[in-house]
Amino acid sequence: AQTVTQSQPEMSVQEAETVTLSCTYDTSESDYYLFWYKQPPSRQMILVIRQEAYKQQNATENRFSVNFQKAAKSFSLKISDSQLGDAAMYFCAYRSARSGTASKLTFGTGTRLQVTL
Amino acid sequence: DVKVTQSSRYLVKRTGEKVFLECVQDMDHENMFWYRQDPGLGLRLIYFSYDVKMKEKGDIPEGYSVSREKKERFSLILESASTNQTSMYLCASSLGGTQYFGPGTRLTVL
Numbered sequence: 001a002q003t004v005t006q007s008q009p010e011m012s013v014q015e016a017e018t019v020t021l022s023c024t025y026d027t028s029e030s031d032y033y034l035f036w037y038k039q040p041p042s043r044q045m046i047l048v049i050r051q052e053a054y055k056q057q058n059a060t061e062n063r064f065s066v067n068f069q070k071a072a073k074s075f076s077l078k079i080s081d082s083q084l085g086d087a088a089m090y091f092c093a094y095r096s097a098r099s100g101t102a103s104k105l106t107f108g109t110g111t112r113l114q115v116t117l
Numbered sequence: 118d119v120k121v122t123q124s125s126r127y128l129v130k131r132t133g134e135k136v137f138l139e140c141v142q143d144m145d146h147e148n149m150f151w152y153r154q155d156p157g158l159g160l161r162l163i164y165f166s167y168d169v170k171m172k173e174k175g176d177i178p179e180g181y182s183v184s185r186e187k188k189e190r191f192s193l194i195l196e197s198a199s200t201n202q203t204s205m206y207l208c209a210s211s212l213g214g215t216q217y218f219g220p221g222t223r224l225t226v227l
Contacts, residue, residue: 044220045221105160
């Protein structure tokens with residue numbers, strides 16, 4: 001079974017600075033997808049960024065980018081120019097490309113990001 | 118925009134009650150999911166459905182059942198609520214790989 005590990009329960013960053021959230025995963029498969037989701041306090045979970053394992057290029061979405069190291073099974077999220085609105089719980093998630101009829105996700109335990117002035 | 122709604126944001130029930138949590142999506146998605154979210158444990162999959170009347174157990178199905186009579190609606194049922202089912206429940210739907218989440222229902226069982 002696949003597992004996703006987020007070893008940082010909490011992180012803090014100053015406004016306008018850069019922060020990197022770590023995620024590692026364990027799988028025997030070669031084709032899969034990785035995601036970062038953001039859950040602001042008392043608000044809905046939303047997708048931040050998605051990476052296909054077969055793509056070597058790291059995904060980027062505005063101030064959010066990933067460092068995908070397939071051999072190391074590492075998928076970190078970098079947030080540049082941090083803003084107060086980035087404060088949230090961040091979840092890393094894995095999905096096999098062979099999920100069959102439904103796209104099941106396996107989630108990490110989350111990293112709570114605090115943004116300070 | 119994809120919209121996933123859940124019937125209640127907060128719910129308080131008593132031990133032994135039958136509890137229904139409703140989820141509705143408006144994007145004609147095939148797949149729907151129920152998760153529970155607990156501090157330090159992340160999101161754990163309870164059940165999912167890939168078509169009307171089709172369902173599969175997730176990682177923690179014990180104590181839960183589901184119903185999907187229409188494509189847009191996926192219900193989670195707690196047949197006899199227990200205090201260890203106090204949690205945040207999240208519904209999601211997907212078409213392809215990306216899942217879209219509802220706002221969550223915080224259920225407290227007394």
